[in-house]
Amino acid sequence: MEAQGYVVFLFPSVSYALKAEKILKAAGIAHKLIPVPRHISSDCGVCLRITEDRQQDVEEELRGRVEWDKVALL
Amino acid sequence: MTATIDARGLDCPQPVIMAKKACEENEEVIVLVDNEMAVENIRRLALKMACGFSVTEKEGGLREITLVQTGAIDKTLEGRGPSAEEDELSCVAAGGKKETGPLVVILSDNHMGRGDDVLGDILIRSFVHTLLQLKPRPDTIICYNSGVKLAVKDSAVLDDLQELAKNGVDILVCGTCVSYFELGDQVAAGHISNMYDIAETMAGAGRLLRP
Secondary structure, eight states: OOSOOEEEEEOSSHHHHHHHHHHHHHHTOOOEEEEOOTTTOSSOOEEEEEEGGGHHHHHHHHTTTSOOOEEEEO | OEEEEEOTTOOTTHHHHHHHHHHHHOSEEEEEESSHHHHHHHHHHHHHTTEEEEEEEOGGGOEEEEEEEOSOOOGGGTTOOHHHHHHHTOOOOTTOOOOOSOEEEEEOOSSOSSSOHHHHHHHHHHHHHHGGGOSSOOSEEEEOGGGGGGGBTTOTTHHHHHHHHHTTOEEEEEHHHHHHTTOTTTBOSSEEEOHHHHHHHHHTOSEEEOO
């Protein structure tokens, strides 16, 4: 990948991640559902990867509609 | 009749298969092998076929095995399908020899696992994404049936497949399937292939990965 910084949004469970994915898709914000990176958690799970520059936009879209646990650097 | 089989340099299970065939057609068979593993495997075969077995070690690592029909037939082998026999011909690999041959990944579905398609969609996306980090990297990915849908323009894993292709992974997309799903102009990763190449690739694989 190019030198694009990514952050990942972590959720309480898979269903939250799916809901968030739907929201971002409708909002037209580029995202990718990926397995949670091992350096963040060893539990199985998926998270939403987005480019760093859109973190604020994503938080705005999700706020009040779906809860997220935290945002971490990829 | 005595037959001599030269099985030197041949990989398991070749020596055993050749020895077995020769035993079926000859009263006495001499098998030449160059490793202990083959000796052991043929010893087991002899037991199963109730053949007399003896082995002499010769120069340069050569082993000469003599198998003699005693006329007794192993009744348990009669009437069983070829695959049952092949299971029994399976080799004792000394120290877990690693198979050579390409690592081939089969994407036969655009879902992973059965029981829930929403979950299956998440899982296959995760799986394809992690292929990039696999060591050793897959040599080939084969997509057929709904698996071809992973290689089309709006696929969630298109970028992963394209990245894999950039890194030298050969991606085969079944042409019959593409045509059946009417996705002809939408394939965006890999190249269209046919059942001959697909079957050949699967047959020649060292390992087959099926998520």
